[in-house]
Amino acid sequence: MLELDVKSRVPIYEQLVEKIKELIIMEVLKEHEQLPSVRSLASELTINPNTIQKAYRELENQGYIYSIPGKGNFVAPINKNKKLEKVNKLKEELKRLILEAIYLGITKEELMELYDSVNKEIKEGRR
Amino acid sequence: MLELDVKSRVPIYEQLVEKIKELIIMEVLKEHEQLPSVRSLASELTINPNTIQKAYRELENQGYIYSIPGKGNFVAPINKNKKLEKVNKLKEELKRLILEAIYLGITKEELMELYDSVNKEIKEGRR
Amino acid sequence: MLELDVKSRVPIYEQLVEKIKELIIMEVLKEHEQLPSVRSLASELTINPNTIQKAYRELENQGYIYSIPGKGNFVAPINKNKKLEKVNKLKEELKRLILEAIYLGITKEELMELYDSVNKEIKEGRR
Amino acid sequence: MLELDVKSRVPIYEQLVEKIKELIIMEVLKEHEQLPSVRSLASELTINPNTIQKAYRELENQGYIYSIPGKGNFVAPINKNKKLEKVNKLKEELKRLILEAIYLGITKEELMELYDSVNKEIKEGRR
DNA sequence: GTGGTCTAGACCACT
């Protein structure tokens, strides 16, 4: 589920944050659901527990999860605003890429084709 | 022209690379045009010359500019294979983002709107 | 192991790149093996760490090693396409040299002798 | 005849030295033959006369040409040793490349094929 | 004046 790329330049804890954020926004992880414990996740991913800790703390700071000392970490309920925020960020990224794409001569039609092909892959369950 | 954010987490030299790349792709900088010298750009941006060097070196590695020691740095002619390669890489990135977008509920129409708005910005010369 | 000529006109970092490349191609350094740390190699060779950095960076660009910040530099697995590419580049270089050789009157037999002598040196472990 | 690559990393004067050396060794330029004047060559190649000067001085130092002040530069007669020297240098380069070639799995047969193909190109006058 | 290399020394983030 949580695929990490240790060779990547982006820090592991940040990859974790992004992945978990996504699971929360997609509502794969539901409100108040408990997250795996630091230790269990660390051993599962064969990663230093400190790294997991750092990711959880970051998620807490950003308001995606809350922590109950002695009990564990749980998904926070305020998903709506977070989702909008994420959508906007994604749109900004898309605009940047589309800008480059236009300069490289990619047409609107090609972009639509890309959308359709991705959509098809999803429906066929390949993604 | 070249606005840098020294406080950003992304290294200065990389910001430079991206900015200059964009100028080249947008053909603000034309083929074989000479770039500002390492030292002059350094003093203009109040940045260490080594940092500029690093950026120029990176641009050279990526095939955007070429350097003639003792003369200066110049915009490389656009290589067709390089361009095709870039287009493919960009399309892969786009697919990745579109995949996320779909999961977040962004529709084809919204994507088209993004394309149009970017396109409009270009034509109005705001980019 | 790594003999450098500081007086040479070819930059130290480039000498390093070539030496290390050879060690990797000869599989003295195996896939995913860790290279000496920037600092340790620097102090061992009594060279500035930045110079080692530059060499490692160059090796990474050329796809020979990969770097995990905070962990170290490691030998990259051999990519088949990369290898093919290298073979072709090498053959082009060889053709250029053979062309010169023919003009200087070197015969096919002499070339074969060269091949055999190099091959012998390898088998005797002198290389 | 004298093709120079201004974009190349190797200095122009050195490219000149190498090219002229080759012409002398190939005996395209014969003993005591006069070389083009600094000025004429400079204007022909659209290059700074100082650069030509430097090349000629270097050739004189290496014993390939001699200079008669007020008259010009001429090809030196002692070609035999120079040729042997050049052959040996070429053989060393070839050995280095063959070493790499062997590690990349190039066989003796392939090397022979390269020789034949180059030889054929020469005879067909394509080179 | 141009780019290129190297050193010394500092600071940061990640593990």
Add this chain to the structure above:
DNA sequence: GTGGTCTAGACCACC
């Protein structure tokens, strides 16, 4: 302790 970035300052070769 690891790599990565940046600065300040020096020296060299080329044109």
